[in-house]
Amino acid sequence: MISRRAFLSMAGASALASPMRVWGRAQSPPAIDAARLRRRLESLSTYGRPPGGTFASGVSRVAYSVADVTARAWMLEEIKSAGVAPRLDAAGNIYARLAGGEPNRPPILFGSHIDSVPGGGNFDGDLGVMAALEVIHAVQAAGLKTRHPLEFVLWAHEESTAFGKGTACSRIVAGDLKPGDLDQVWNGMRRADAIRRIGGDPDRIETVVRPKGSWHAYLELHIEQGGTLDRAKVPIGIVEGIVAIHRYDVVVEGFANHAGTTPMGERQDALVAASTLVLAVREIAASRQGRQVGTVGRLEVEPNSPNVIPGRVALSVEFRDLSEATLRELGEAVKARAAAIARDTKTTIALTLATTNPSAPAHAGVQDAIGRAADQLGLQTRRLPSGAGHDAQMIASLCPMGMIFVPSVGGISHSPRELTSWDDCARGANTLLGAVLELDRRDSV
Ligand code: HGY
Ligand code: MN
Ligand code: MN
Numbered sequence: 001m002i003s004r005r006a007f008l009s010m011a012g013a014s015a016l017a018s019p020m021r022v023w024g025r026a027q028s029p030p031a032i033d034a035a036r037l038r039r040r041l042e043s044l045s046t047y048g049r050p051p052g053g054t055f056a057s058g059v060s061r062v063a064y065s066v067a068d069v070t071a072r073a074w075m076l077e078e079i080k081s082a083g084v085a086p087r088l089d090a091a092g093n094i095y096a097r098l099a100g101g102e103p104n105r106p107p108i109l110f111g112s113h114i115d116s117v118p119g120g121g122n123f124d125g126d127l128g129v130m131a132a133l134e135v136i137h138a139v140q141a142a143g144l145k146t147r148h149p150l151e152f153v154l155w156a157h158e159e160s161t162a163f164g165k166g167t168a169c170s171r172i173v174a175g176d177l178k179p180g181d182l183d184q185v186w187n188g189m190r191r192a193d194a195i196r197r198i199g200g201d202p203d204r205i206e207t208v209v210r211p212k213g214s215w216h217a218y219l220e221l222h223i224e225q226g227g228t229l230d231r232a233k234v235p236i237g238i239v240e241g242i243v244a245i246h247r248y249d250v251v252v253e254g255f256a257n258h259a260g261t262t263p264m265g266e267r268q269d270a271l272v273a274a275s276t277l278v279l280a281v282r283e284i285a286a287s288r289q290g291r292q293v294g295t296v297g298r299l300e301v302e303p304n305s306p307n308v309i310p311g312r313v314a315l316s317v318e319f320r321d322l323s324e325a326t327l328r329e330l331g332e333a334v335k336a337r338a339a340a341i342a343r344d345t346k347t348t349i350a351l352t353l354a355t356t357n358p359s360a361p362a363h364a365g366v367q368d369a370i371g372r373a374a375d376q377l378g379l380q381t382r383r384l385p386s387g388a389g390h391d392a393q394m395i396a397s398l399c400p401m402g403m404i405f406v407p408s409v410g411g412i413s414h415s416p417r418e419l420t421s422w423d424d425c426a427r428g429a430n431t432l433l434g435a436v437l438e439l440d441r442r443d444s445v
Helices: 004-011 034-044 066-081 126-141 191-197 202-208 228-232 270-286 324-345 364-376 422-440
Strands: 086-088 094-098 108-113 150-155 217-223 236-242 244-253 293-295 299-302 312-321 348-357 381-386 401-406
Touching (some): 034 126, 034 422, 066 086, 066 150, 108 126, 126 422, 228 236, 228 381, 236 422, 244 270, 244 324, 270 293, 324 348, 364 401, 381 401
Parallel strands (some): 108 150, 108 217, 236 381
Antiparallel strands (some): 094 150
16 A cells, blocks of 8 residues: 555645545545555466466466466455455346446446466456456545446456357457357367356346446557567557458368379369468558557367378468458458469468457547546556457447556566556556546536
């Protein structure tokens, strides 16, 4: 817990330091407990830690895994210890509300996710969830009553490892659920059964959807996962917008045959075709000015035996950019190249656009609230786009959205080497707190 004196000196002469004009008696300014934030992040890191590992070993806490399920159960207790009652929606998203002084106002929503990629780090999503819990603690500890209810959220299944679909449960909240989505199978598990594993109820999935205006605003604190803030030595990033993502499922069909007896000129090698496509994706993405990126992250070879010419390869192809028009052009380019590769290798290559994330501009009013909160704390800020996808881009269709970034050391993420300093974690959490209180003072964002 930082002392009131330290907080006031950090906050300078500011609205936060003056008596809160939000509700009732003059209050002292709230502050997060940096030590408790760190403790919780270190505890969460044990769920999905490699056997015999340490904090530096990172985590594999893939959605619906035992590590995810047990971490979520532990989180329910942590949420209760923050003095609020957790409740699950039918998709497994976890909400917890702190009553406001004017209950008819739409809540201010803030949070993130705790599922990780395989071999991931300790801060992606986790920081935003624990910082959100700190906001709930800090407001109560300061004896504050905000005008708007405050709503904590832990989004289920944010990473696209499971079912190849990311922001999977926040997108249902935003109304993106198609017939058959819950019949998808991954790792031998139907999506509906996976949702049951985390406490959801697929039979009531339609109750998850929330209408526009359900919240006053949505805020998410997240590590940058890139190197802009770290290189610039700027502690707070104000996100201007989140990239769109187009992700394709690709299947290459060749002809499995004997590796020793099949002459080179008579092969229909699915892996040679797929490998050529992997290089084509990189070439297409790098072939034009701009920040677009292209990645093949998943590749499964069948029958995957050293003495068999691969007959089938399944892979993912994804492109990201702030402009959806650019993504459509990149998609057309990769389809054309796939057709040529199929011809040359006597294989077939089928691309299916499996998942799209819309690009999402951050609301100017929420960006302004984040900027004011950082200014009050005497923290330098930089505006930047997000190259990573986030639940925030789904919720942006329901209410004004904003994201706060803190530096990722070396720009590394989705790796055990993902690292954000504890001081930057605390600065980010205090900025989140200040931005929530700033938004609470506003009748409209
Ligand atoms: O894939 C992403 O960009 C995010 O980390 N889920
Ligand atoms: Mn991630
Ligand atoms: Mn994330």
